[in-house]
Amino acid sequence: MARGSQHTLETMESPNAFDLNEAIRRWRAEFGSPSPLSAVELEELESHLRDHVAALEASGMSPEAAFRAAVKQLGDRQRVATEFTKINPQRVWLERAIWMAVGVFLFSALLRLADVPSNIIFGHSLGMRWNPALGVALSRFGGLGGVAVMTALLWFVFWRRPGWGRALVGSCERSLLATGAAMVLTLWGCDLLRGWYNYALYRYLPRLHAWLLPTVQPPYPDETVMNRIIMFCGIAENLIWAAALCVLAARVVRARQSFSVAIGAQKNAANGLWLERFMWMIAGWVLVHFGIGELHSAVMLPALWLLQALGSSAVLQHLAGLTTAALHVALWAAPFWVCWIFTTRRPRFAGWMLRAFQQRPFWMSAGVTLLLNVTFLLWPLLEWTGIHVNTPGNGLGPIISEWNFGPWMVVLQRVAPAVLLLVLVRWRMKLREA
Amino acid sequence: MYSNAMLTKELVAASTVPLVLSVLSEGESYGYALIQRVRELSGGEIEWTDGMLYPVLHWMEREGFVESEWKEAETGRRRKYYQLRKEGRGALAKERKQWLVVHNTLLKLWKAQTRSI
Numbered sequence: 001m002a003r004g005s006q007h008t009l010e011t012m013e014s015p016n017a018f019d020l021n022e023a024i025r026r027w028r029a030e031f032g033s034p035s036p037l038s039a040v041e042l043e044e045l046e047s048h049l050r051d052h053v054a055a056l057e058a059s060g061m062s063p064e065a066a067f068r069a070a071v072k073q074l075g076d077r078q079r080v081a082t083e084f085t086k087i088n089p090q091r092v093w094l095e096r097a098i099w100m101a102v103g104v105f106l107f108s109a110l111l112r113l114a115d116v117p118s119n120i121i122f123g124h125s126l127g128m129r130w131n132p133a134l135g136v137a138l139s140r141f142g143g144l145g146g147v148a149v150m151t152a153l154l155w156f157v158f159w160r161r162p163g164w165g166r167a168l169v170g171s172c173e174r175s176l177l178a179t180g181a182a183m184v185l186t187l188w189g190c191d192l193l194r195g196w197y198n199y200a201l202y203r204y205l206p207r208l209h210a211w212l213l214p215t216v217q218p219p220y221p222d223e224t225v226m227n228r229i230i231m232f233c234g235i236a237e238n239l240i241w242a243a244a245l246c247v248l249a250a251r252v253v254r255a256r257q258s259f260s261v262a263i264g265a266q267k268n269a270a271n272g273l274w275l276e277r278f279m280w281m282i283a284g285w286v287l288v289h290f291g292i293g294e295l296h297s298a299v300m301l302p303a304l305w306l307l308q309a310l311g312s313s314a315v316l317q318h319l320a321g322l323t324t325a326a327l328h329v330a331l332w333a334a335p336f337w338v339c340w341i342f343t344t345r346r347p348r349f350a351g352w353m354l355r356a357f358q359q360r361p362f363w364m365s366a367g368v369t370l371l372l373n374v375t376f377l378l379w380p381l382l383e384w385t386g387i388h389v390n391t392p393g394n395g396l397g398p399i400i401s402e403w404n405f406g407p408w409m410v411v412l413q414r415v416a417p418a419v420l421l422l423v424l425v426r427w428r429m430k431l432r433e434a
Numbered sequence: 435m436y437s438n439a440m441l442t443k444e445l446v447a448a449s450t451v452p453l454v455l456s457v458l459s460e461g462e463s464y465g466y467a468l469i470q471r472v473r474e475l476s477g478g479e480i481e482w483t484d485g486m487l488y489p490v491l492h493w494m495e496r497e498g499f500v501e502s503e504w505k506e507a508e509t510g511r512r513r514k515y516y517q518l519r520k521e522g523r524g525a526l527a528k529e530r531k532q533w534l535v536v537h538n539t540l541l542k543l544w545k546a547q548t549r550s551i
Contacts, residue, residue, distance in 0.1 A: 044465065045488065047512060048466045050511060080489070084488070
């Protein structure tokens with residue numbers, strides 16, 4: 001609507017001459033498609049640009065130089081777009097939810113990819129010869145290291161080639177369905193890879209070992225030691241992710257500036273922007289895959305304990321199974337619910353949280369870390385009471401596997417990030433058109 | 435570019451809202467004219483990154499300080515004009531009070547100092 005209405009300026013006759021309308025069309029296109037600004041916001045900026053160019057031309061500048069100077073004075077494109085986003089809480093939280101969903105997808109895929117080589121290197125080559133418990137621990141942390149390396153690599157590539165990132169985001173937004181399919185296939189492919197690897201390992205490794213080292217017996221793992229090691233690794237992994245999140249959050253809060261109208265304020269602006277996005281990516285991953293699992297266990301552990309105390313009743317067991325499934329799905333979506341509530345219903349809550357984080361960064365970090373590791377506090381209690389409740393890492397209760405919800409949950413976990421991301425992106429596109 | 439500017443970026447950020455409110459209290463205006471007016475009045479000492487003004491204007495509109503309207507200018511182009519509302523006048527009065535308190539305090543201090551030097 002804006003493009004047609006503003007083309008009243010004279011157009012040049014010579015084909016080589018500078019054409020302001022064409023330059024402005026290209027300038028608008030450089031915001032990307034679909035642009036992060038709404039149509040009305042873009043039109044207002046264009047009106048400003050035309051006023052400025054006209055004034056500079058009147059003072060004797062050539063049209064081309066005037067256009068360049070006006071665009072430069074307008075400031076960094078990305079930064080301006082971010083400032084526009086910041087003033088609208090709905091858009092801010094939507095943006096955060098989108099990056100959280102991206103984080104859930106990206107880190108699930110990276111972790112699955114990193115698991116296989118780290119299992120080969122640490123879990124089997126070393127573990128077979130030394131100590132299976134040490135092998136398990138090393139492979140868990142090796143996987144984490146692999147994720148760190150791959151993340152750093154991705155960061156480097158998109159930092160050195162910002163055009164690639166923009167092109168990727170643009171093409172994802174243009175074909176939502178293809179993006180969703182690609183995401184589901186990626187996660188599924190990673191799972192297949194891991195499945196094949198495990199299958200090959202259990203089938204052929206003993207034979208290979210017997211053939212290569214016929215006289216050396218592989219050490220057999222002690223089950224209780226292995227369980228302890230796995231639990232310890234899980235807790236340590238949680239703590240590492242939570243600590244990374246808190247460090248990033250503290251950096252983002254410190255670096256944050258809004259309403260930075262001053263020239264020079266956008267120094268390192270692009271870095272700050274990506275730092276913030278990265279923080280929300282990790283937040284999504286930590287909340288969905290660790291925090292939610294922990295909260296789930298924190299509710300289910302006492303419940304299952306109570307169930308055992310009440311005695312075995314088929315009705316009770318099925319009820320517990322159903323509740324577990326519902327709770328799991330509800331908790332999985334919790335970070336996104338919170339975003340939605342912050343966005344539309346109670347924008348003030350977000351302000352309270354931010355202020356709490358600004359004023360008491362240490363205590364907030366400690367509180368969040370503790371909340372995300374709440375089962376850590378429950379374990380001693382259960383050890384002390386001597387009741388053992390089997391809660392697998394993904395938070396699915398024992399009854400679930402009997403009910404055969406397990407495979408459905410796995411499918412859900414592969415599909416959910418894609419569906420969620422697409423819904424959020426679609427919502428953002430709608431908001432921009434408004 | 436920044437080092438040539440007279441004001442620190444913190445001060446520029448803090449003074450943007452009162453400056454915009456004050457210019458609009460002279461009558462309705464649009465983004466480019468607002469920037470030019472501030473540049474002219476400050477003798478070129480207050481330099482804004484032009485694009486950053488618009489988010490501030492939109493924030494003020496959300497807060498109810500100003501209202502906006504698209505109008506056709508004499509050249510035939512459309513411009514978005516901003517006008518002060520009652521809430522904006524209230525906010526301006528509050529800002530004015532605060533800035534005058536700081537200004538007067540500093541002035542008294544610096545007068546005392548010039549006398550003692």
